[in-house]
Amino acid sequence: MAYQLTRRGLAGSALAVGAVAATPAMALADKKPATRSFPNGFVWGTATSAYQIEGAATEDGRGRSVWDTYAHIPGKIRGGAHGDRASDHFHRYKEDVALMKALGTTAYRFSIAWPRVFPDGTGAANPQGLDFYNRLIDELLANGITPFATLYHWDLPQALQDRFGGWESVETARAFADYAGYVASKITDRVKNVFTINEAATFIDFGYGPGPVELAPGLKRPQPVLNQIRHHVALGHGLAVQAIRAQGRAGTRVGLAENVVSCVPAIETPANIRASEIATREMNAGYLTAILEGRYTDAFLAYAGADAPRFTAEEMKVIASPLDFLGLNIYMPQHYVTASDTAAGFSLLPFPASFPHMESDWLRIGPEAMYWGPRNVAKVWGVKEIYISENGTSAADRVLADGSIADLDRIMYLRNYLTQLQRATADGVPVAGYFQWSLIDNFEWSDGFDKRFGLVHVDFETQQRTPKLSAEFYRQVIANNALA
Numbered sequence: 001m002a003y004q005l006t007r008r009g010l011a012g013s014a015l016a017v018g019a020v021a022a023t024p025a026m027a028l029a030d031k032k033p034a035t036r037s038f039p040n041g042f043v044w045g046t047a048t049s050a051y052q053i054e055g056a057a058t059e060d061g062r063g064r065s066v067w068d069t070y071a072h073i074p075g076k077i078r079g080g081a082h083g084d085r086a087s088d089h090f091h092r093y094k095e096d097v098a099l100m101k102a103l104g105t106t107a108y109r110f111s112i113a114w115p116r117v118f119p120d121g122t123g124a125a126n127p128q129g130l131d132f133y134n135r136l137i138d139e140l141l142a143n144g145i146t147p148f149a150t151l152y153h154w155d156l157p158q159a160l161q162d163r164f165g166g167w168e169s170v171e172t173a174r175a176f177a178d179y180a181g182y183v184a185s186k187i188t189d190r191v192k193n194v195f196t197i198n199e200a201a202t203f204i205d206f207g208y209g210p211g212p213v214e215l216a217p218g219l220k221r222p223q224p225v226l227n228q229i230r231h232h233v234a235l236g237h238g239l240a241v242q243a244i245r246a247q248g249r250a251g252t253r254v255g256l257a258e259n260v261v262s263c264v265p266a267i268e269t270p271a272n273i274r275a276s277e278i279a280t281r282e283m284n285a286g287y288l289t290a291i292l293e294g295r296y297t298d299a300f301l302a303y304a305g306a307d308a309p310r311f312t313a314e315e316m317k318v319i320a321s322p323l324d325f326l327g328l329n330i331y332m333p334q335h336y337v338t339a340s341d342t343a344a345g346f347s348l349l350p351f352p353a354s355f356p357h358m359e360s361d362w363l364r365i366g367p368e369a370m371y372w373g374p375r376n377v378a379k380v381w382g383v384k385e386i387y388i389s390e391n392g393t394s395a396a397d398r399v400l401a402d403g404s405i406a407d408l409d410r411i412m413y414l415r416n417y418l419t420q421l422q423r424a425t426a427d428g429v430p431v432a433g434y435f436q437w438s439l440i441d442n443f444e445w446s447d448g449f450d451k452r453f454g455l456v457h458v459d460f461e462t463q464q465r466t467p468k469l470s471a472e473f474y475r476q477v478i479a480n481n482a483l484a
């Protein structure tokens with residue numbers, strides 16, 4: 001008989017509890033809590049990106065990026081903010097590495113600013129371009145922290161936007177591969193793990209597409225152009241993988257970091273779980289599926305019709321260049337899914353208006369995305385090594401009278417998401433590590449300095465760093481390699 005939440009049912013269960021109350025209270029106190037450990041050797045890190053923290057926008061020959069241009073257009077960024085100074089990490093990287101060490105992290109994901117290395121996007125490399133990153137990498141290694149470098153976290157050289165329309169042209173994909181190969185030739189003696197591109201879906205849809213949020217370069221291109229841009233970005237990724245393998249040291253490991261469209265079964269029935277797998281493949285068809293399968297799905301091509309990207313078989317081979325690992329940026333469930341009898345085999349449920357979110361309006365609270373995101377990626381494509389390349393939240397952090405920051409909402413968010421990550425690793429999903437977004441408060445794109453994602457608070461006037469309570473929470477998770 002189906003369980004019914006009637007008054008009678010409730011009264012019945014209350015009675016049942018009362019009847020056995022005496023012994024269980026003791027048993028519970030004595031019972032050793034279940035260990036909710038992560039696998040041995042699990043990698044704990046933090047993540048940042050160049051434009052969001054570095055500042056030093058004109059130092060050491062750095063060229064301009066689309067973000068320098070965009071952030072200085074009046075009205076584009078909340079509070080008129082820009083990244084000229086940001087968190088001044090360029091000058092304070094030693095202090096920031098010390099913060100990482102105090103957390104107990106053993107890995108750090110940062111991005112390299114393309115316009116520092118090639119101020120005009122292509123052509124002659126700036127001789128000082130990698131100096132800062134070399135100092136940073138050496139400092140990390142001296143502190144026992146393994147560097148994971150991202151080559152593209154949205155700061156496209158402005159020169160490429162001006163010359164080619166940025167990613168609208170295949171020329172930008174080629175330029176990216178040249179830059180990637182050059183960087184690989186210089187840093188892979190010390191950096192063994194490289195991510196090509198961060199969150200293609202986000203910067204394409206928000207930078208060149210309809211939004212809802214707007215990112216640089218802030219163009220609103222029509223659907224067929226967007227599909228072609230996505231194809232060029234995937235091609236740029238594939239060409240970069242090949243360039244890194246050709247010019248990097250043997251043993252260099254390559255992956256990408258993507259905001260996978262996470263599809264969560266609304267209720268965990270076998271039919272809904274199967275539907276969430278089908279949905280994962282189709283809802284990522286324009287980018288991740290193409291990279292992992294070397295083809296656009298039939299449903300994607302049929303849906304796109306005349307708007308489909310133009311591509312060759314040779315390009316699809318390049319796009320599918322084998323990877324060593326996959327980075328997933330997981331903040332929220334994109335869709336809750338149920339099984340359906342339609343040809344698609346799944347339905348996406350609408351979000352109720354009361355669905356909870358964190359301080360950023362878009363950041364829905366759905367910790368199960370941290371289970372189903374990696375689980376479905378491993379199941380659908382047989383991916384053998386996954387990193388959570390980003391996860392974290394904004395919070396309305398307030399400095400209390402004693403100078404501390406009790407960010408209980410961030411701790412709540414992290415505890416819930418990490419519980420689902422632990423569930424995933426316990427079920428054998430091959431997640432090898434986790435990078436918290438973010439180490440320090442930073443320039444949060446069009447939200448400026450208004451949305452704080454750091455474990456460490458930054459006073460943007462004085463640049464003073466103060467670890468929040470969530471930093472202590474994360475330190476303990478790392479120290480125990482478990483949820484307490």
Ligand code: PNW
Nearest residue numbers: 049198199202213259329362390437444
């Ligand atoms: C990611 N959304 O961006 C980026 O990789 C980071 O640079 C950024 O600071 C971080 O997440 C927090 O926002 C996203 O609207 C931006 O779904 C927007 C969305 C997702 C990710």
